[in-house]
Amino acid sequence: MISIIHRRHNQPPLKSAFTLVELLIVIIIVAILAAIAIPKMRDGWERAEESRLKALLKLRREAVERFRQDTGVFPAALGDILVKNAPTSGLDSNGNTKPIPPGSFQGPYLYNTDSTALRPPKYRGRNATYFTTSPRVGQLQYEFTIIDSEGKPMNTW
Numbered sequence: 001m002i003s004i005i006h007r008r009h010n011q012p013p014l015k016s017a018f019t020l021v022e023l024l025i026v027i028i029i030v031a032i033l034a035a036i037a038i039p040k041m042r043d044g045w046e047r048a049e050e051s052r053l054k055a056l057l058k059l060r061r062e063a064v065e066r067f068r069q070d071t072g073v074f075p076a077a078l079g080d081i082l083v084k085n086a087p088t089s090g091l092d093s094n095g096n097t098k099p100i101p102p103g104s105f106q107g108p109y110l111y112n113t114d115s116t117a118l119r120p121p122k123y124r125g126r127n128a129t130y131f132t133t134s135p136r137v138g139q140l141q142y143e144f145t146i147i148d149s150e151g152k153p154m155n156t157w
Contacts, residue, residue: 050148054157057128060140061140063110066109067081068090072090073089074091074092074093074138075091075138076097076132081109082109083108086100086102088100091137094137095137
């Protein structure tokens with residue numbers, strides 16, 4: 001076969017390479033895909049954090065409720081749900097101190113599996129609050145009104 005393109009004898013062979021325009025097109029496509037994907041991943045992380053916080057609140061609330069069912073009073077402090085020996089007193093629904101009946105305490109109601117078990121769950125640097133005064137004795141919730149990914153204020157969790 002006869003080659004149509006004639007090269008000079010001393011020229012190097014042609015090398016195939018990407019042009020600048022082709023490279024710019026690829027970079028633009030990658031940037032567009034990243035602009036679409038990154039916000040979706042961020043939303044996923046936020047929803048995962050909200051789910052974790054809801055689960056932690058639920059565990060602590062259930063432990064407070066089991067304490068109340070066993071002893072007839074709310075824990076005087078959130079740490080009372082972790083202790084093995086019965087505290088001497090708790091709080092009634094009005095926030096008054098009441099003695100815990102002997103033999104009624106069946107704790108611990110939440111096992112301290114790590115050093116953060118007592119710490120109320122934080123969200124964006126803010127803690128949940130355990131209330132010890134009337135009318136919210138024994139409640140554990142967020143007091144701020146940040147809207148979660150489902151459009152609900154976090155203080156309604």
